[in-house]
Amino acid sequence: MDVVGIGRIYKFIQKHLDSKSWLEAWLAEVRAKDWQSPNDIKKKYKSASILEDNKVIFNVKGNKYRMEVQVTFKTKVIVIKRIGTHSEYDRWAL
Secondary structure, eight states, X not given: OEEEOHXXXXXXXXXOGGGHHHHHHHHHXXXXXXXXXXXXXXXXXXXXXXXXXXXXXXXXXTTTEXXXXXXXXXXXXXXXXXXXXXXXXXXXXX
């Protein structure tokens, strides 16, 4: 999968260093994947929430943080929309 918005990950890591290993591992893993459907995501990330329009919410670092992405299966592109703490996530309009 191609990942767009990687800068958001590294900007977040600068503020939340404890998320670095999880986010870098996630990034390496999804780049190597060829997801065909939301079921492919759920096989690996059971706690991921699949929303309308193929938005996916990942629980980062044991659910300490949340990351919203948009997946386009046809073109194999993941767009990182935002990453935040739980209090920030509670304010997101999904």
